[in-house]
Amino acid sequence: MREEVLTDELWARPEPLIPVRPRRFRHPGRRRADDRAALEGILYVVRTGIGWNRLPTALFGASGATCWRRLAEWHEAGVWQQLHERLLAELRAAGLLDLSAMLVDSTHLRALKRGDHTGPSPVDRSKPGSKHHLITDATGVPLAVTLTGGNRNDVTQLIPLIDAVPPIRGVVGKPRRRPRRVYADRGYDHDKYRRLVRARGITPVIARRGVAHGSGLGKVRWPVERTFAWIKGFRRLRVRTERRADVHQAILSLACSIICLRKLILN
Known part of the structure; x- marks a missing residue:
């Protein structure tokens, strides 16, 4: 059994x-x-x-x-995206979503069968790889996740990630999709993208390259790294074995929905 x-x-x-x-x-x-x-x-x-x-x-x-x-x-058919959006609305209605700030980060994984959205990894001897780009609320609830080649610079995905956050319902009033602040590490340090973030009415809080460590952002950003650990708990997402990018993206979206459901159940 x-x-x-x-x-x-x-x-x-x-x-x-x-x-x-x-x-x-x-x-x-x-x-x-x-x-x-x-x-x-x-x-x-x-x-x-x-x-x-x-x-x-x-x-x-x-x-x-x-x-x-x-x-x-x-x-x-859009089932996984609709499921994720419904669970986000449930979390917001229950007061379990903190949209005052959002956290962004990325992680690399090997792509054993190559396929769409793969590229030579700069951290794995140019072997084919992909990246997961994630944006969460202030507590680490996944809001959107995208897939790119392993050679894609993190900063180029900052604006697409922010724009990928769906309108989140759950309370009376206009659906929310923009935070007050976005926190990111040094990989997203670029003045051009800071301007683009500000143009969306969001304050970018991004660590600067070339300065000593100890910016203090770690105590704010750690939930997004914990969420990556939750995602990697789904073994199918530790290494990319799907040649088709849409199939891998479907698994990513499903994993995010399960993480949201777990938070609803545990709270």
């Missing part, structure tokens, strides 16, 4: 977002695998990091190939 991977509480969130496929009567073909079984298989692969073809079909009721196709299909 295996442990429960997909709880009723987790399934209740994406279930209404999943598109309903119309039933074919004239040429029905093989019966479509159950959506819940497919999502349970997806979560098992993402959490354990096993290959899709090694997923035990007899236990989950859906093959690894079916789960992979369903992951990509739902990503294209």
